[in-house]
Amino acid sequence: MTATNSHRANQLRSVQFSRLPKRGVLLGLSLAQLVTLTIGLIAFTAAVYMGGGILFGLTSPIWATSLVLSFVPVGGRKIIEWVPITLRWVWRSIGGQLRFRANVVRPRPAGTLALPGDAAALREWVDPETGAAMIQDPHAQTLTAVVGITHPAFVLLDSGEQERRVAGWGRVLATVCRSGRIARVQVSERTVPSSGSGLAEWWARHGIDDNSWPAVTYKELIERAGPAGERHATTISLALDLRVAARQIRAAGGGMKGAASVLRQEMTTFATALRAADLTPTEWLTPGDVAVALRSAYDPAVAPVLERHGDLGRSLATAGPVAVIESWDRLRTDSAHHAVLWISEWPRSQVFPGFLSPLLLTSGIQRTFTLICTPVRADVAARDIRRKKVGLLSDAAQRAKIGQIEDAARTAEYNDVIQQESDLTAGHGVLRYTGLVAVSAPSADELDAAIAAIEQAAVQAACETRRLVGQQAQSFAAAALPLCRTI
Structure with missing residues (x-):
C-alpha cells in the first residue's frame, strides 16, 4: 500500500442519511x-x-x-x-386513561411488571442458564433481553480508529439483519445522576483517613462532588420476534422455555459481534438491574440512592411509578417532569459519524437518547424499494401531465431510493431508524429550559426535532425504558 493509499485509509469518511419519505398515495397527497x-x-x-x-x-x-x-x-x-x-x-x-395511581394495597400478579398503560401487560421471565431478565410483550409478540455496553470515548479516537469502529458497528447491524428473527434493536444512551460511589470506593482503597486536614477536606469534597455529578450509561436491547421464530421455538421445546433458548442463541451471536467491533458487553441485565433502570427512569431523584445501596429497588414488582399524570405535551411522574422529542429529520448533508456529539455530550441535563432499529428482511426490503421506485416514477409522470415542475426534493428522494437499492444489492442490511430523546427535570420550568438546550444541541448536530404530543406516556415508555417498545 502506498503512502497516499494509507493516508486515505486512515481518513474518516462522511456519510449521508436518506430523507424522510413524504410521498403520498397520489400527487403527494x-x-x-x-x-x-x-x-x-x-x-x-x-x-x-x-x-x-x-x-x-x-x-x-x-x-x-x-x-x-x-x-x-x-x-x-x-x-x-x-x-x-x-x-x-x-x-x-x-x-x-391520562392518570395512573399504583394500587399499593393489592399486589401485582406474579411475573408482571408494575408499569402504567399498555406496558402493564409485560411479563418477566428469568433465563435459568444466564440469569438474564427476559421481558415478554404478549401484544407485540416479542421477548427482549438487555445488555450493558462499555466503550471508549469515540470523539477522542483518531480518525483511523473511528473509521474502523464504524465499520465494526456496521457488521454488528448486518448480523442482526441476517438473523431474520430479530424484531428490533434499541440503543439507549442516558445520563443519570452519579451517586459518588466510584469516588467513595477509590478513597476507601487508596485514601489515608488519618483525620488530618487534607484527609477531612478530601472526604468533604467527595461527599459534595459525587452526588452533583452525572455519568453516562449505554444499553442495547434485543427483541426476538416470537411469530417469526415459532418453528425454532417449537424445536427447542415450545413455550417460554423454547423462546428463551432461541433468544439465548441470538444473545450469544450478538455479544460475539459486539466484541468483534471492540465494544465490551457486560453481563446481560438481571431482573434487579432492569428494575433499577425502570425505577430510575420514572423517579430520577431516587437513582443515586439505588446506585449507592445495591440491595434496594431491585424488584420488578415494584419498579414502576407510584403516580403518572399525562398532559398534551409532557408527562409528570413521581419526582420529575418529562417530555419526549422525536428526531424528525436526520442530517441532509454529508456528516461524519460523530455528528451526534453536541447532543450526546450536553452536560447538566438528564436525558435519554434512544435509537430504535427495525431490521427489514432482504426480500421485503427489495419489494419496498421497487414499490417506492414505481410510486415516485408514477407521481413524476402525473405531474408532467398536469404541467407541474419537478423539484429538487423529489429528485433527491428518488436518488435515495436508488442508493438503498445499490446498498441492498451489495449485501448490506436495511434498517429503519427511529430517534427519540426523553428529557427529564425536577420542575416544569427546568424542563422547558432543558428542552430548549436539547433542541439547540440538535441544531448543532444538523438534526431536526419535534415534540410529540397526545402520546407522551407511550412515547416515554419507548424512549426512556430499555424494553424495545414502539410508538
Whole structure:
C-alpha cells in the first residue's frame, strides 16, 4: 500500500442519511387528504349539476372545510392529520386513561411488571442458564433481553480508529439483519445522576483517613462532588420476534422455555459481534438491574440512592411509578417532569459519524437518547424499494401531465431510493431508524429550559426535532425504558 493509499485509509469518511419519505398515495397527497378532498369534490359537483345557486352556497361549508382540512398546516402537519390524534386523546381523557395511581394495597400478579398503560401487560421471565431478565410483550409478540455496553470515548479516537469502529458497528447491524428473527434493536444512551460511589470506593482503597486536614477536606469534597455529578450509561436491547421464530421455538421445546433458548442463541451471536467491533458487553441485565433502570427512569431523584445501596429497588414488582399524570405535551411522574422529542429529520448533508456529539455530550441535563432499529428482511426490503421506485416514477409522470415542475426534493428522494437499492444489492442490511430523546427535570420550568438546550444541541448536530404530543406516556415508555417498545 502506498503512502497516499494509507493516508486515505486512515481518513474518516462522511456519510449521508436518506430523507424522510413524504410521498403520498397520489400527487403527494396522503390517503386522509384524498378522502377528505373526495368528499368535498362530491358535494361541489352535486351542487353544480343540481342547479348551483342556493345549493352551491348550502354545500360551501362542506367543500370549503375539506380544502382547509387537506391543505392548511398546523404545527408541521395538515389539519386532517391531527384529527385521529385529537380523537384518541379525547377518548383517553373521557376514559380516565391520562392518570395512573399504583394500587399499593393489592399486589401485582406474579411475573408482571408494575408499569402504567399498555406496558402493564409485560411479563418477566428469568433465563435459568444466564440469569438474564427476559421481558415478554404478549401484544407485540416479542421477548427482549438487555445488555450493558462499555466503550471508549469515540470523539477522542483518531480518525483511523473511528473509521474502523464504524465499520465494526456496521457488521454488528448486518448480523442482526441476517438473523431474520430479530424484531428490533434499541440503543439507549442516558445520563443519570452519579451517586459518588466510584469516588467513595477509590478513597476507601487508596485514601489515608488519618483525620488530618487534607484527609477531612478530601472526604468533604467527595461527599459534595459525587452526588452533583452525572455519568453516562449505554444499553442495547434485543427483541426476538416470537411469530417469526415459532418453528425454532417449537424445536427447542415450545413455550417460554423454547423462546428463551432461541433468544439465548441470538444473545450469544450478538455479544460475539459486539466484541468483534471492540465494544465490551457486560453481563446481560438481571431482573434487579432492569428494575433499577425502570425505577430510575420514572423517579430520577431516587437513582443515586439505588446506585449507592445495591440491595434496594431491585424488584420488578415494584419498579414502576407510584403516580403518572399525562398532559398534551409532557408527562409528570413521581419526582420529575418529562417530555419526549422525536428526531424528525436526520442530517441532509454529508456528516461524519460523530455528528451526534453536541447532543450526546450536553452536560447538566438528564436525558435519554434512544435509537430504535427495525431490521427489514432482504426480500421485503427489495419489494419496498421497487414499490417506492414505481410510486415516485408514477407521481413524476402525473405531474408532467398536469404541467407541474419537478423539484429538487423529489429528485433527491428518488436518488435515495436508488442508493438503498445499490446498498441492498451489495449485501448490506436495511434498517429503519427511529430517534427519540426523553428529557427529564425536577420542575416544569427546568424542563422547558432543558428542552430548549436539547433542541439547540440538535441544531448543532444538523438534526431536526419535534415534540410529540397526545402520546407522551407511550412515547416515554419507548424512549426512556430499555424494553424495545414502539410508538
